[in-house]
Amino acid sequence: MKGFASRSLPPLHPGGEEIREMPAEALKCKECSTTYPLEARYVCERCFGPLEVAYRRPTHPPSDPAELKRRIQAGPGTLWRYADFLPVERVPRASLPTGLTPLVRADRLAERLGIGELWIKNETANPTHSFKDRVVSIALARAVELGFDTVACASTGNLAGAVAAHAAYAGLPAYVFIPADLEPEKILSTGAYGAQIVAVEGNYDAVNRLCTEVSGEREGWAFVNVNVRPYYAEGSKTLAFETAEQLGWEIPDRVVAPIASGSLFTKVARGFQEFIDAGLVGGGVPAMHGAQAEGCSPVAQAYAAGTDVCRPVKPDTIAKSLAIGNPADGPYAVELARRTGGSVDAVSDDEIRAGIRLLAETTGIFTETAGGVTTAVLAKLAERGEIDRGERVVAYITGDGLKTLDCVRGTFAVAEIEPRFEAFEDALGARV
Amino acid sequence: MAVTIKLPAQLRDAAGGASEATADGGTVGEVLDALYARHGELRERLAGDDGELRRFVNVYVKGEDIRFLDGLATPVADGDEVTILPAVAGG
Numbered sequence: 001m002k003g004f005a006s007r008s009l010p011p012l013h014p015g016g017e018e019i020r021e022m023p024a025e026a027l028k029c030k031e032c033s034t035t036y037p038l039e040a041r042y043v044c045e046r047c048f049g050p051l052e053v054a055y056r057r058p059t060h061p062p063s064d065p066a067e068l069k070r071r072i073q074a075g076p077g078t079l080w081r082y083a084d085f086l087p088v089e090r091v092p093r094a095s096l097p098t099g100l101t102p103l104v105r106a107d108r109l110a111e112r113l114g115i116g117e118l119w120i121k122n123e124t125a126n127p128t129h130s131f132k133d134r135v136v137s138i139a140l141a142r143a144v145e146l147g148f149d150t151v152a153c154a155s156t157g158n159l160a161g162a163v164a165a166h167a168a169y170a171g172l173p174a175y176v177f178i179p180a181d182l183e184p185e186k187i188l189s190t191g192a193y194g195a196q197i198v199a200v201e202g203n204y205d206a207v208n209r210l211c212t213e214v215s216g217e218r219e220g221w222a223f224v225n226v227n228v229r230p231y232y233a234e235g236s237k238t239l240a241f242e243t244a245e246q247l248g249w250e251i252p253d254r255v256v257a258p259i260a261s262g263s264l265f266t267k268v269a270r271g272f273q274e275f276i277d278a279g280l281v282g283g284g285v286p287a288m289h290g291a292q293a294e295g296c297s298p299v300a301q302a303y304a305a306g307t308d309v310c311r312p313v314k315p316d317t318i319a320k321s322l323a324i325g326n327p328a329d330g331p332y333a334v335e336l337a338r339r340t341g342g343s344v345d346a347v348s349d350d351e352i353r354a355g356i357r358l359l360a361e362t363t364g365i366f367t368e369t370a371g372g373v374t375t376a377v378l379a380k381l382a383e384r385g386e387i388d389r390g391e392r393v394v395a396y397i398t399g400d401g402l403k404t405l406d407c408v409r410g411t412f413a414v415a416e417i418e419p420r421f422e423a424f425e426d427a428l429g430a431r432v
Numbered sequence: 433m434a435v436t437i438k439l440p441a442q443l444r445d446a447a448g449g450a451s452e453a454t455a456d457g458g459t460v461g462e463v464l465d466a467l468y469a470r471h472g473e474l475r476e477r478l479a480g481d482d483g484e485l486r487r488f489v490n491v492y493v494k495g496e497d498i499r500f501l502d503g504l505a506t507p508v509a510d511g512d513e514v515t516i517l518p519a520v521a522g523g
Contacts, residue, residue: 031488043518045442046477048488050519209492212517216441226520309487312499326497328519331487 024087027051027230030332038087040146040222042229050328051230053087065279072245079134079238085274086238087231088141095141096169098133099238101125103246103394109362109375113382116389119252121243121396122365128189129400130321130368131264132162135235136224140166142231143222150221152176154211156204156260156321157186158368158399163224164195175221177207177214183320185403203315205326236264240271243394244281251276251283253391256378258370258398259290259299259344260322262329268396269336286394288336290344291377293317293369297346299330304344308334318349318407319369321399343386347376353407355379359397366401374398435463435508438515446473460491461504463514478516488519 026035031049042051068084075081079099083091102122110118126133136159143151152175153163160176167174174195178187179202191197200207215223224232244251251272259265269288275281292300295317298310310330315323327333337344347355352369355376360366367375378395381387401408417423437453444451448471455470457463468475478489484504485491491498492515498506508514 031486042520043442043488045445048442048477048486048518050488205497206495208520209490209495209515209517212440212520213438213515229520312497314500326490326519328488 020083020089020091021056022087022089023055023084024053025056026054028054040143040148040227042227053230053234055085055087068278069249069280079137079235079242082238082241085234085241085271085278086138087234088138089145090141092141092144094169095137096127096133096166098126098137100242103243104363104365106363106395109359110393112358112362113379114389115382115387115391115393117392118378119243119247119392119394120359120363120365121239121394123239123396123398124365124367124400126162128158128161128165129403130158130162131236131239131396131398132158133166134238135159135232135263136162136166138235139222139224139228139232140170140172143224143228144170144172146222146228148220148222148228149173150175150218151224152211152215152218152221153224154178154204154208154226156323157182157190157403158321159225160186160190160195160197161193161403164190164193167195168193177211179204179207179320181320183404183406185405189403204324205312205315208324208326233263233267236267237271237274239264239396240268241275244272244275247392247394249281250392251281252286252394254289254342254381254387254393255286255396256289256291256374256381256393257396258322258374259292259327259330259333260324260370261327262290262299262333264396264398265290265333266329266336269340285340286342288340288342289377289381290333290337290342291374292344292346293319293322293352293373294346294348295319296323296325298325299327299333300344300346302330302334302344303337310334317352317369318404319352319373320404321368321370322373343381345377345380347373347380351376351380353411356401356407357411360401365397367397368399368401368404369407370399371397371401372407434510436511436513437463437467438513440517442518443474443477443516446477447471458507459502459504460493460498460506460508460514463508464491464504490517490519491515492517 029044029049104120106118123131177198180199215226296315302310308331312326352372356372359375415427455466
C-alpha cells in the first residue's frame with residue numbers, strides 16, 4: 001500500500017467553516033477526574049494534575065462506524081478529516097494544510113534490521129517539517145475560538161517554527177521562547193515567518209518555567225503548550241488516526257516514537273484507543289516503545305528502575321528537540337509502555353548519528369536528531385529480538401534533518417576535483 | 433528568616449488573591465508549612481496525604497528546581513525567592 005497523496009481532495013464543507021456541536025464536553029484532570037469547562041486552562045486547581053479533553057459519548061464520534069468512516073474518507077486531505085475526534089467548535093475554513101503525511105513502507109530498513117514489515121510515518125512532510133504542525137493546528141483553532149489575539153510557545157525548536165508559520169497564516173502576532181543555544185537552522189527558519197523570537201539564557205526547562213509564569217500574567221496570549229495545552233496535545237492523536245487509515249483501517253503491532261515531554265507518545269496511544277472504541281478498527285493498542293537520548297532520559301531511567309517517578313535531569317544531548325529534563329507526561333508514558341508490553345529505551349549521541357544515517361541510507365528520509373533517536377531505538381529493539389518477524393511495526397519520524405545539519409557534517413567524504421575527465425577518473429574511476 | 437513565595441495564578445484564590453506571600457523558615461518545607469498555617473487550603477492543593485509535594489507541583493529556590501537540591505529539606509536564606517509552578521508538558 002502506498003501513502004496518501006490526497007491533499008487536493010475537495011474540502012468537506014466547501015465555501016465555509018463547519019458549524020457543529022462541539023465534540024468535546026469538558027476538561028478533566030488526569031489525576032483526580034475533576035472536570036472544568038472548555039476554557040483556556042491546563043492544570044487542576046485541586047491537585048495541580050494536567051487537564052485533558054473529555055468527549056461527549058456516545059454521540060461523538062457518531063456511533064455508526066461505517067458512517068463515521070465515510071465521513072472521514074470524504075473529509076479534507078488534512079488532519080481536519082478527523083474533526084469528529086478533535087476539540088474545536090468549528091473546523092477552520094482555511095489553515096496551513098497539515099497532516100496526511102506519507103506512511104512509507106521501509107523494506108530495505110526492515111531487511112537490514114530483520115523486521116518483517118516496517119513503515120515510517122514521515123512527519124517531515126508537514127508544512128514546517130515536523131509533527132508540531134499538528135498540535136499547533138488544533139491549538140490555534142481553539143485559541144481563536146476562545147478569543148485570544150496573540151499566540152506564543154515555549155519550544156525546543158520545531159514548535160517555534162510551527163507556531164510562527166501558522167500564526168503568520170492566521171495573521172496573529174507570535175512570540176516564541178527558545179533556549180538561546182538552539183540549532184541555528186531552527187532559529188533562522190522560525191524568524192523567517194516574522195515571529196518575535198525570545199532567546200532565553202537557560203535550557204528548555206527554564207524556558208518552560210518562564211512561559212508558565214508569563215502565561216499567568218498575559219491575558220490575551222495563548223501559549224499553545226501552556227494555557228491551551230489540553231487542546232494542543234489532542235493534535236498528536238491524528239498521528240494514530242492516519243496510521244490506522246493508511247494501513248487500510250488496521251492497527252500496527254508495535255510503534256516506536258520519541259519521548260520528550262511524553263505528550264506525543266501518550267496521545268498516539270489514545271488515538272488508537274479512540275479508533276478502537278469507535279469501532280473503526282479491531283484489535284488493541286499497539287505495544288508502545290518510547291525513544292529517548294541518553295543525555296536526557298528521565299523517562300527511560302524511570303522505566304528501567306521500575307518506577308513511574310521521573311526524576312528531572314539536566315539535558316546534555318545533540319537531540320535538542322527531545323531535551324526536556326522535567327517531562328510532565330513522563331509518569332503516564334512509563335505506565336503506557338508497561339501496560340502495552342512496550343518499553344522505553346535510551347541511545348547515545350553516536351547511536352543517534354548512526355540512526356540518522358541508517359534511516360537516510362535505507363529509506364531516503366533525512367531526519368533530525370529526534371528521528372535518529374527513534375531509528376536507533378528501533379534498531380536496538382530488533383537487535384534484542386523484541387520484534388517478531390510476523391509483526392507490523394510503525395516508527396514515527398517526527399522532524400526534518402535540514403533542521404539539525406551539524407549532526408551530519410563531516411560524516412561523509414566529498415570528492416573535490418578539477419573539471420576534467422581525468423581528474424574524475426583519478427578520484428573515483430576505480431569505484432564506478 | 434523571611435522568604436518571598438511566588439504563587440501561580442491557579443493558587444491565588446486560596447491565598448486571598450495575592451500573587452506573593454512572605455513566610456519564615458530555614459528550609460523549603462518549613463516555609464511551606466508557615467504558608468499552609470496561614471492559608472490552610474494550600475496544603476491539600478500542593479501536598480499529598482504523606483506531606484510530600486504532589487507529583488505535578490514544581491518548586492524552585494532562586495530559579496533552581498528543588499529536586500536538584502535537597503527537596504523540601506533545601507535550605508533557604510533571608511531574602512530568597514521560592515516559586516511554585518505547575519508542571520507543564522512542552523515540546
